[in-house]
Structure formats: C-alpha cells, structure tokens
Amino acid sequence: MAPGSRCLLLLLLLLLLGILGAPALGNPGPLEDVVIDRYYIPKICLREAQMGDFIRYHYNGTFKDGKKFDSSYDRGATVAGVVGVGRLITGMDRGLQGMCVNERRHLIVPPHLGYGSIGVAGLIPPDATLYFDVVMLDIWNKNDKLQVTTVSKPERCNRTVENSDFVRYHYNGTLLDGTPFDSSYSKGSTYDTYVGTGWLIKGMDQGLLGMCAGEKRSIIIPPFLAYGEKGYGTVIPPQASLVFSVLLVDFHNPKDGVFLEHLEVPEPCKRRAVTGDFVRYHYNGTLMDGTLFDSSYSRNQTYNTYIGKGYIIPGMDQGLQGVCMGEQRRVVVPPHLAYGENGAGDKIPGSAVLIFDVHVIDFHNPADPVEIETVFRPEGCNVTTRDRDFVRYHYNCSLLDGTRLFSSHDYEKPQEVTLGANKVIEGLNSGLLDMCVGERRVLIIPPHLGHGESGARGVPGSAVLRFEVELISMEEGVPEGYLFIWHGEPPANLYEQMDLNKDGGIPADEFSTFIKTQVAEGKGRLMPSSDPEKVIADMFQNQDRNQDGKITPEELKLKSDEDQEKIHEEL
Helix, strand or coil, X not given: CXXXXXXXXXXXXXXXXXXXXXXXXXXXXXXXXCEEEEEECCCCCCCECXXXXXXXXXXXXXXXXXXXXXXXXXXXXXXXXXXXCCCCCHHHHHHHCCCECCCEEEEEECHHHCCCCCCECCCECCCCCEEEEEEEEEEECCCCCCEEEEEECCCCCCCXXXXXCEEEEEEEEEECCCCEEEEHHHHCCCEEEECCCCCCCHHHHHHXXXXXXXXXXXXXXXXXXXXXXXXECCCXXXXXXXXXXXXXXEEECCCCCCEEEEEECCCCCCCECCCCCEEEEEEEEEECCCCEEXXXXXXXXXXXXXXXXXXXXXXXXXXXXXXXXXXXXXXXXXXXXXXXXXXXXCCECCCCCEEEEEEEEEEECCCCCCEEEEEECCCCCCCCCCCCCEEEEEEEEEECCCCEEEEHHHCCCCEEEXXXXXXXXXXXXXXXXXXXXXXXXXXXXXXXXXXXXXXECCECCCCCEEEEEEEEEEECCCCXXXXXXXXXXXXXXXXXXXXXXXXXXXXXXXXXHHHHHHHHCCCEEECCCCCHHHHHHHHHHHHCCCCCCEECCCCCCCHHHHHHHCCCCCC
C-alpha cells in the first residue's frame, strides 16, 4: 500500500473512534452517563420498572475505593419511591428503570448525575463518582389492578364465594420478591372470616370472590389494596405488594339451609321417612375438601337413630326427612346446623361445612304394624290359620337392603310352629295368621315386632325384616295350656275305660293306647306336634302325680277341674 493511502486510512480510523466515543490514548476522562451492570436477571420477569412506577429496593452505596457512604440494609428498611420523576438523583432514576423484581444491578453514577460539585456535607465529597449495588424488591403503579390467577379448580363447582359468605382457607403470604411473611399452614389451622364485610384487606376481599371450594389461586395485591403506606408490623414493609397462594377449604353463608342431592332414589318409593321415624343408615362424613372425618362403614355398623327429635345435629335431622328405603343421598350441612364455631374433637374444625353421603338401609315407626302383602292366594280358600294352629311353612328372611339372613330352604323340611306359642317373633306369628295352605305372602316386620334393639344372631339391632313365606300345611290346634281336647263330652267313667286290664292302675302304655284310640276314632285331638309320642308322654307325666309309673283314680283329673284348682295342664 502506498504511504499516502496509509495516512488517509489512519485519519478515517481516528475520526470513526472519535464519533463512537472511544477513549483516546491516556486518561479516558469523566463518564457521560450512568453505567449499568445487570449482574443478576431472574429467569421470570413479569414486569419491568417504568417511569412513574412506585418501587421498593435495597442498596449499598460506596465510593470507587470501596468505602461505604450509605446502605438501606444498615438502616433495616427498604427505600420506596417513584422512579423517573426526579425524586431521586438522576443517575439512580436512570439506573433503576427497566429492572425486574429480584434483579440485581451495579450502577456507576458520575458526579453530574449524582450530587455534582456540591456533594453532601460530611457524607459525599464534591465531584464524587458513586457506586451502587441495588436489588429490586417491588414494583407497582397506581393504575394497577388486583391480579388473580387460578392455579387449579375442581371439576365440579356448584357454588362460588359471594360477599357476606364465611370462608375457611389456607394461605402462604409472601412479598413480591418471594420473602414469606405469614402462613396458615405454619399455624396448623385455616384462616376463617367473612368476605366483603371489612374483616380482610380490600385485595383479599376481592380476590376470594368467585372461588370454588377446593380451588387454588394466586392473588397479587398492590399496596393500596393491602396495608399501604403503614405496612404491618415488622413483616410487611410500607408500600409492599403482597402475593397470596390460597386454597379455599370451604365456605357457607349464615343464611344457608341444608343442601340435598339425591344420588339414587329407588323406584317405587312406597314410603318416606318423617319425624319420629327410627332410621338405620350408613354414611361417610367428609369436609368440603374431601377429608374423611367419620364413617359407619369403617365400624361395619349402621348409625341408628330417631329423626326430627334432636338426637342428631339439626342438619342431619332435616337432611333425613323424606328419605326412601334404599335411597342414597348427599346432605351438605352448614356449620350453624352442625357443630358451629367450636367444631368437634380433632377431626371437625370450627365453622366447618360437613358433607354426609348417606345410604338408608331401613326405617320404621314405633307404631308400625306388620305390613302384609299377599303374593298368591289359592281359589276356594275356606280354611285359614288361627291362633294355636300347628303350621308348616317355608320362608326366606332378609334385610330391606336385600342382605340375606336365613331360609328354611337351607334345611331338609319346612319350619314348624304352633301359632301363639311364643316360638317365633311376634311379627312373623301375626303374618302367618289367616293364611290358606298354598298361600304366599311378603311380610315387613318392624323391629319392635321382630328382634328389637338388641337384634339376634345374624340380625342387626333395630333391623326391619322382610319375610317371604309360603304355608305348606296346617293342623287345627288346641287352646293354650291343653295337650289334648275332647270333641264332645268326656266319658263319665273315664278312669274305668282307660284302665284297660282293670288292675286299678294305668301304666304309660295303657295311657298311650287309650289316647291314640280316642284320636283315631275322632273323639278328641292332641296338641299338634311333629312328635305326638312326646305329647302323650308329657300328658302321662302330668297325671302321674307321684311319679311312680302309674296313674291312680285319685291322680287322674280333667284339665277343666285342674283349672279350677289352679294345678297344671292336662286332659
């Protein structure tokens, strides 16, 4: 390259460096603007400080030699102010703009953008270059609105929070930079309060509106909707934006009644429970967030109680009205109809809404009779069962929910019983009266005519029973207290006829032969039984007063005579 060309190229290079502000050889000279070093930028920056924004920040201020002249940390308080409107030194005003929350910057502020040639007496000398290490903690603007973000929401939401509702919620509270200041979780209990009545800061009052039970929200509240210029104690600085992570556990309104949801109603429903009925039901009891606090299933035993009489919480007293047998119903009970502000034990918090998923097994009224449904009755039925008759019948016994208990079909022969002899439960005895042979019935027997409050082996206490019965056969019975009755007048010389060998004594075999003859000739009948020999043996034992194996004339007595003498049962 020619010497002239080299000189021209050097001149152009020097001119270009002068335009770009490159330092010349030697001392670079004073700074013209603030120098910004963004040495930490958070990954998520939702907002940058703009002119007119209100900001809070911490800083350390030093000279070039590292000597500290000021620090917000040393004062134990952040600096708050409006950026870009001349309330700060110019270099700070410029250096703070564009910062994110939690961003850290090194700022170098030349004298003419700091305290100039005057400085600050006793603190900052004239023409001092200032070095600041700054962390941005909060940014907001007077035009900001509440920021509500739904983190999660249950699929099913029948109702949302409105003003005047009472809410129970958990929360974590942090400043905008993430510094925690409070948490309900650390206290082990929800925060409980009314919404829209001034008990909460305005931003929280607004942020909870429209929430569903079980919903999670993030609520960012600007200072003018929180604690404003005063802050709160030592944990919330003045002019601090607040971030709440909220989980709504439950809510209700003091005017709420019981809410019912009919999950499954059997058809047909012949009868519905009313006040005074005794109900047996299974249930799962949960809080609104799904926490199980009690279950009858876990005890493998129904809950049994009267309804409408104050034996259970008012909400359940109301919620069980009108249930059908077999119905599955959800009963939502507000706290003023449950356990109120105090709760119950360690499982039900104060002011908790309770949800009961109920399955009604059966119910009855203490005044209920046996319910009889005739399924089949033969034509030409002229003879029906009466008290003291001996009957044979088949049966299937179950609970009203279909649980099978007993069946005569499990045995080789039908069930046998003398009606009115207190050998079967009262309701079954009643249900077997006035039946024809071959007739089939369904009997619904309330517990006071069944096995009562205590139940029996395999039968729960206070259970309503369902019997399917079929009458197989019947024999006419004898009056109570009799083992044998005459169809007419007994023989006048009864002892002589009974003493077959005329030896003045009647042994057991003679007695048995005589009675069987009377029955065969239709002159009398034995008490019906599956074992007539035992009946005759009992008769003989009753007449053989001294138990010497024979009956004498003095010992033989008719039942009618014994009744008058108040002795015991016989002929």
